[in-house]
Amino acid sequence: MNDTAPVLEVENLVTTFHTGEGPVNAVRGVSFSLRAGETMALVGESGSGKSVTALSLLNMVRRPGRVEEGRVLFHGVDLLGMSENELRSIRGKSISVVFQDPTGSLNPLMKVRDQLVETILAHRPIGRAAAEEEAIELMVQVGIPDPHARLADYPLAFSGGMSQRVMIAIALANNPEVIIADEPTTALDVTIQAQILELLVTLNKERGTSVILITHNLGIVARVCDRIAVMYAGKIVEEGETSVVFSSPKHPYTRDLLGATPRLDHPRDRELVAIKGRPPTLRTPIQGCSYAARDPLAFDRCFVQSPELLRDGEGHAHACFLTEHGESLPPRPESILLPLTQAQHSQTPLLEVTNLVKEYPAGGRTLFGKYRKSLHAVDGVSFRINIGETVGLVGESGCGKSTIAKLILGIEEPTAGSITYEGVETGHLGARARRDFNKNVQLIFQNPMSSLNPRMTVGAAVAEPLRVRGASPADVQQRVAELLEMVGMDPSVGERYPHEFSGGQRQRIVIARALAVDPRLIVCDEAVAALDVSLQAQVINLIRELQMKLGLSYLFIGHDIATVRHVASRIMVMYLGEVVESGPSEEITARPLHPYTASLLSAVPEPDPEVEASRERIILTGEVPTPLNPPSACRFHTRCPIGPLFREDRSVCATEKPELRTVGDGREVACHFPGELLVGPSEADLAEKRLAAGSELGPVRRVQRAS
Amino acid sequence: MTAQGAIPTLAIRSRGRGRGLFRGLRSVESVIGLIIVAVIFALGLLAPIIAPYSPYAQGSGSFLPPSPDHWFGTDEFGRDLFSRVLYGIRQDVIVGAVAVPIGAILGMLLGLASTLAWWLDTVIQRGFDVSLAFTSLVMGVTVAAIIGPGLPAVLITVAFVNIPLFGRLTRNALRSQQARDYVTAGRVVGVPPIRLLLRHVLPNSIDALVVQAALSLSLAVFIEGAMSFVGIGVKLPEPSLGSLLRTSINFLAQAPTYAIPPMLVVTALVLAFNLVGDGLNKGLLKR
Structure with missing residues (x-):
């Protein structure tokens, strides 16, 4: 060096x-x-x-x-x-x-300009006007569009x-x-x-x-x-x-x-x-x-x-x-690296979701208490989970993936569309029927710290679902011991309180509680996102092991496509409330068809400097648009590297909505130009070659937001 | 695994709140506060035994200075001040033991009701807003004007003042608890709503209420004192800490020591309850 x-x-x-x-x-x-x-x-x-x-x-x-x-x-x-x-x-x-x-x-009460100027003036007495000049210069350097206007904003904006x-x-x-x-x-x-x-x-x-x-x-x-x-x-x-x-x-x-x-480049069956x-x-x-x-x-x-x-x-x-x-x-x-055999799942659907829509009221209220706007958290999502299958759901925050979990569990009611479990509609169940239904479908939360009652012993927490179903105390005791053992914990920990355990151990306890009712489908909502890497691996292995032992089906929701790929045999990618692509996980990660999937994959850093140095990286500019006011037609067209921003002939993306269509061997994609992004960078697309040339880290395809 | 009876006995009961409350009371300030409260209340309860004279018995001289016969001296009618202070404490014990729990229970029920339906919430919360707008003394004057001055007026006022305090707290605690993951988890594993409320939501909300109870007791002493002081509380010749103070002010020139004992007791009680509240707050809420 x-x-x-x-x-x-x-x-x-x-x-x-x-x-x-x-x-x-x-x-x-x-x-x-x-x-x-x-x-x-x-x-x-x-x-x-x-x-x-x-x-x-x-x-x-x-x-x-x-x-x-x-x-x-x-x-x-x-x-x-x-x-x-x-x-x-x-x-x-x-x-x-x-x-x-x-x-x-x-500081939420200071304009961004003042915070920048304060820092400059604290060390260099160059006068306020000069400092403000520099502030604008800095905003440009860190890539904030429209620096003059943004400097006058408060951090909340x-x-x-x-x-x-x-x-x-x-x-x-x-x-x-x-x-x-x-x-x-x-x-x-x-x-x-x-x-x-x-x-x-x-x-x-x-x-x-x-x-x-x-x-x-x-x-x-x-x-x-x-x-x-x-x-x-x-x-x-x-x-x-x-x-x-x-x-x-x-x-x-x-x-x-x-x-x-x-x-992403390891075989999925490696533990x-x-x-x-x-x-x-x-x-x-x-x-x-x-x-x-x-x-x-x-x-x-x-x-x-x-x-x-x-x-x-x-x-x-x-x-x-x-x-x-x-x-x-x-x-x-x-000995610890026993490869997991790829579990064969049946083709019988367990859960089917059709055209699911969830709207939340939002915005200000009118004089009569009606909300002015509605937020489409989930907008026409359909999928199915077969018996013994793990389906992954990937997307960035605000794409509606957690809402789907809530809808399936019945924590929220769908606005439209249907959710059927073994052919029975479960979207709008009464309280009693809901409780019976939840015997079959369980949820594992993101944060194991908050999903256990701090005042209940671990044993009591795992026993609760059994008790409310009227099991005898002796049965309860035996079953709790079994469950704790099943998730790899010593049954004697039942007497202790949740705060005595690490995040990974707590997540095991949460899993034991979910298993107590003998569910057939478990929804994992970012179940490993809050854990450290080593603990995350423990929990992922446990989840896969339990699937082999008990024939469980999972809906595995996550933001990290590499983790989801490891667990799920099929992946759905969501963007702003819609599924943009779905298919077998190896294929999706190896040959993405939708430009959003491709960008997502390229954004995930791989723990391998050689791979990182050689592979092409697509850097999306801009933010995820708000679901309150999503872009028309294809929702990705405002950020898409192959969309109308870069190709003037592609106004179709902004006017016509691409339907989710099947493209052979179980893959579906909603794009007018599927599979195009990976065909290698065409020179004309490289908007800012200066940066690409300056970096030693492989070619970069930068995508600029048209203002 | 097979059942062979070799499974270790599991404690699947959740240990109650005893441990938590105990931890809350372990701090120095709450111990000091509890001791002061216990001593003062014991003096009040045991007044018939301890008190050297009847609180109404008029003696030989008025405004006698403190002496071995009359530890705190005598009042304008020659009554023994020490005895009157001891009996006066009893009024505060009654107010604390009766009015605060009534107010707390009513408040908690209303708070609970608030979480049932949004329209109920709106109605109840606006009601709380209105009652919070009155200071406790104004409330006392109003109550006294309606039912006449006396101990009942003090009781009603204290209960009434406490309703919105407990109501708000209960509502907010329940609200924040209901959004917790473990409550959702309970719902998802099929725990019925009542059990959810009793086993998950309430035990985790109650800490704040315990702290409030300690502070409310100090508020009760304060309200009793204030109402009796302005003459709409406990009626003469019945002694109470507030009425003793009020009378003493009239004779401040003749008997400067008259005001000191009731004042000290009121201050000590309010201080002690606040200390207990602070201690509980540290032990229970700040984890």
Whole structure:
């Protein structure tokens, strides 16, 4: 790479939170260095100490946390030794930070212009007029259309993606040398995430700003980062160039994380690596290697002695006794990687949905209390789920996928259309019939934290569905034990309360409760989205295992097409309340027909730097339009890279609605020009070649919104 | 797996709220508050035993200063002030024990009703708006004007003032609970609505109500004092903390120490209930 002197050198950083229940050692000795112009990733699961590390760099850890030891050398000067006043001149000027939640980081009562100008003037007394000039310049750089007008807006008027652009503009305001981006895209949809990542890469290339990117998503690392540091339990366990670390990981945690991430180019029947156990608690000192308890290859020494982070000749550092002398890391023992056979499902429909429509009243009310507008959350969706089949539903937020879950479960009533379960209409059931119906169809929620009653023991929660159906206490007890065992939990946990469990364990309990009524269809509404990668793999494997054992059918709803593909045999892609494409998951992901599916696939970063560097990326500009006022005809035509925006001869997309039509072997697509997008980029379509040429990350097809 | 009776015994009952409430009362402030409340109320309840004189017995001299015979001195008719304060506390015990629960129960029922239908909600909430618009003393004056001054007027006022407080709180707590995933989950696994309400919604809403109850007791003491002070509460010669205070103001020049004991007791009670409320708030609501 480049041999320039490091901008930032971190030496043995230790940060501890002194809580009422004793100290929590969040960061336990982290050292790394960042060179000029480099993009470095700090990767780890929740609780690994990556965010605390970032905050510690600028001594911004709040009480009861404190940086106990270590040095942070910025051009050779120790930041931790500086006074608060001196530090303030560094923060936001030389080093700036972008946080995860863009809407929460902007002051809602200040105009965007004022927030930008404030940042500029805080470090450079150049006068307000000049600062406002610069503000406009910054807005242009981060790609906000119509900067003059938008500067006068309050943050409320900005969507999540646009707010994050504003945050980046603020971070860039004083031309910093280092930007620390803490999970900058986690709160955003995939297509918006792709935009923001693209922006970070561009800024990095054009301005030479060094970036520390904190993330849990290995795909993002593969896409944008030169170097990666993997954190586990408050320490860096492996560090090196991204391509090297990804192709030959030398720490078992890195290897298992990679194995746990669902990938689009892996066969579906491969089971994900489920790392057993959970990360160690940071309250007590850790004896030996922090990962030893979770690695089947760990031997005596791992449990006694803590391995040092050793750097080999190629600059690849790893803290593991297995690879201490440069040995390559053996794969995780195959016993855990039992391949799942592809379950054959029958062709008998279990659930059929026809022309489902759900409207919500919205907008202001008239004098007589009627709502002025209606929001079409779901607009004419039809599909069926066969017995023993898993159907995936993919789409960005606001596309209506969760509404479909609610309609099927009967939590909401459809406005029009029918839902039939085994031929019986279930759209408008009475309370009693609904309860009987729900014996067959169950729901697993996104957030396992909130879907268990905090005041009920786990056993009581799992027992409740049985009890309300009048089972005898002895039966209930036995069945609860069976259910907990079935989801891989010890039956004795029944006496404990939900807050004593990790997210993954809680999700298992939720699954056990859903299974208590012997359902035949389970709707998983983003069931793994709130979990860390390793726990996500555990739950996905459990879901698939249960399907084989019990012959369950699933409707698996998700925003991440790679995860959904892994679980579902058939995928439906939704955009603004409509299904735009459906078909067998391998085919859809390999050869998408609808341009939206293609963009979605290309937006998902794959945890493989080689794939990321070579594949073409379609970056959709603009936001998902509001379902209150969806575009006419084809709803995707306002963002479509092959639509009327780029091809003047294609006004048909804006005037005529493409019907969902069958195109052989079970595939359906609603597009006038299906399958065209993947035919390779025609030169005329590359709207902005400058950016494509400037980036070393493979060809980019940029799509500009016509104003 | 097969049933072999080897399954460990499961505690599938949910342990009640005892643990939670206990945790709420474990903080320093709630312990101090509880002790003060317990001591004062015990003095009131045991007044017939402790009190050295009858609260109505007129003695030899009026406005006597505090002395071993009359710990707090005597009032304008020579009655023993210590005895009158002890008996006065009883009025507050009655108000707290009768009026606050009545108000709380009515309020909770109305709050519950609010969640049943939107039109019922509108009617009830607008009613609450109206009653909240009156300060407690104005409400007291109104009640006293209708049924005449006296302890019943105080009871009705306290109950009435508490209805919207508990009503609002119940409604909002239920609302937020009903939107929780675990309530939806319960619905989906077929838990009947009544059980849903009793097992899932209410237990999780009750913390806020417990805190409010502690604060309402302090409000009750305050209202009793205020109403008796302006002469529309407990009627003379019946002693109450408020009426004692009122009388003492008239004679502030002759007997400066007269006002101090009732004042201290009222302040201590209000403070103590607030401390309990704060403690509960910390323990129960802020997790």
